[in-house]
Amino acid sequence: MRLVHRRPLLAGALAAATLVGVVGVATAASAATGCRVTYTVSSQWNGGFGANVAVTNLGDPINGWQLTWSFTAGQQVTQYWNGTVSQNGGRVTVGNTTWNAALGTGGSTSFGFNGSWNNVSNPAPTDFALNGTPCTGSTTPTTPTPGTPPPTTPPPTPTTPPPTTPPPSTPPPTPSTTPSGAEATIVPDPSWTCGRSTGLVPPTRGRLVFRAAAQLGAIRDVGVTQYGHRRILDIRGGTVTGDRINGSILTGGLDLELTLGTGATELEQVAILRTGDGTPIYLRTCGVAPAGDSTVRIVPDFEAPNSSPYAWLNTGTYVGTRTVDTTTNTLNLAVYDVSGVSPADPRVQLRDPAGTANQSWDCLTGSGTRGAAVFTEAVTLGASVSIGASKRGTRNIIPITGGTTTGRVAGSVLPGGADYQLIGSTTTLDARYVLSTTDRELILVRNCGAFGRLVPTFEARAAGPYAFLNANTWLSSDPGSAPGGVSITFYERR
Known part of the structure; x- marks a missing residue:
């Protein structure tokens, strides 16, 4: 799982296209075979790249195909769309989907x-083969069955001349040519499913519920953390417009954008809406995007x-969709009701990079006893927003307006975020906010759990002084x- 605004770290877009053909060795009574492959590296960034592969069948019609090639410099496929992919070492095999077989x-x-x-x-492969036949751009014709001599006289001249133009054909469906696959189902990595493990369908297949335009405050770049590249976008208000709901977005929301090592994005967002008649609504959003998609x-x-x-x-x-317009400093949401819309091909499969920790959607839990104190916060709070009884219990939200920290982490608590309390048979706290240290480092904090069992998680720059x-x-x-709010101390866990 990971994040960044949708600006991949392009070190330069390579428009290098490699054209390869197909050579077929025809056997007795075999069909004519042949193929052509165009391999294009469409973009490249630090540690990652995107590529498109076009395959043309030059031989007899086929129903079902596999294209194979070998990477020679350690490249690994991390995400794919409009095909099924497996890789063993440098050997890659791509198979057809149901609609392009x-x-x-x-x-x-x-x-x-x-x-x-x-x-x-990052050299382009050169050994493409379609269904086992090397692609060279030419065909191998059918050979006669052994034992049957070739004809000694030419066939009679046909009385009806052959057609001068080929018969019309129905082209296969045109696949998406971009990593986003706006009309594709996005299948998330199992570590960050957004409750849709079988895929997030294209929103426009459903019915528009509302559009929202959130005004952004600071856009804070934490840097590369244990999960990926983290950015935090402060939500400073906004509007909601739709047929059944209209209103505003309250100040204090957070848009937590993570760009993974693959270039893909994972998103979490917390916000409070207030409808035109004064009804508060808590909104927590999960999101994903392929590399290169804004x-x-x-x-x-x-x-x-x-x-x-x-x-x-x-x-x-x-x-729905979430986009950021940096020219107007606006975050835009479009939300659709997709009840009854099932995931379907084409699909974009996302894969998290191996060897990197995954962020968690749920609160972490832990046991143990308190050791040495690490640092203490004095957090100032705003007026609470009571959602009241809802689907998970009674939700009460207490905005965080600022504060200070002392100890091994000295600095300030930035305005924004809140404690999103859920009150039931037990009360569970879930506070989300950001610290700014005296040496200008940013730390994302989540402090979560029931009273007496609070477990904090931190996200700091992996190469920074607070990586511990x-x-x-x-x-x-x-x-x-504490004056104007609460005091909290964090401890080592034994």
């Missing part, structure tokens, strides 16, 4: 993928009061009273 003579299809490379050399596919989750006219938001199935916090082996005190 049939390739007539002269028929073409294409697929794409994102990969990792060593930042030194549009994040999101799954919004609403908690509206059960007794309100907006309780229908609690039970719907929603998918990323081990996440800490315990938290319960909130104590």
Whole structure:
């Protein structure tokens, strides 16, 4: 799982296209075979690249295909679309999907993928083969069956001349040519499913519920953490417009964008909406995007009061899009009801990079006893926003307006975020906020759990002075009273 605004770290876009052909060794009574492959590296960034592959069948029609090649410099496929991919060492095999299995003579299809490379050399493959036949750009004709001598006289001249133009054919469906696959189902990595392990369907297949335009405050770059490259976008208000809901976005929301080592994005967003009639609604959003795509596919989750006219938001199935316009400093959401829309081909499969920790959607838990104190916060709080009884219990939100820290982490608590409390048989706290240290480092904090069992998690720059916090082996005190808010101390966990 990981993040960044949708600006991949392009070290330069390579428009290098490699054209390869197909050579077929025909056997007795075999069909004519032949193929042509165009391999294009469409973009390249530090540690990653994107490529498109176009395949043309020059031989007799086929129904079902596999294209193979070998990478020679350690490249690895990390994501793919419009095909099925497996890799063993440097050997890559791509198979057809259900909709592009049939390739007539002269028929073409294409697929794409994102990969990792060593930042030194990324040579194009040269040994493409379609269904085992090397692709050279020519065909091998059918040979007669052994034992049957070839004809000694030419065939009679046909009385009807052959057609001068080829018969019309129906081209195969045109696959998406971009990693985003706006009309593709995005299948997330199992570590960050957004509750849609079978895939996030294209939102526009559903019905538009509302659009929202959030005004951004600071855009804070934490840097590369234990999970990936983290950016934090402060939400400073905004508007919501739709047929059944209109209103505003309250100040204090957070948009937590993670760019993984593959270039893909994972997103979490917390915000509070207030409708035109004053009803508060808690919105927590999960999202993903392939590398190079600036549009994040999101799954919004609403908690509206059960007794309100907006309780229908609690039970719907929603998918949408999130984009950021840096020229107007605006974050835009479009949310669609996709009830009854099933995942379908084409699909974009996302894979997290191996060897990197995964961020967690849920609170972490841990046991142990308190050791030495690490640092203490004095957090100032704003007026609480009560959602009331909703689908998970009674939600109460206490905005964080600032504060200070002392100890091994000295600095300030930035305005933004909140404690998103859930009150039931037990009260669970879930505070999300950001620290700014005196030496100008940023630390993302989540302090979560029931009273007496709070477990904090931290996300700091992996190469920075507070990377020790990323081990996440800490315990938290319960909130104590302090002027204008609460005091909290974090401890080593024994």
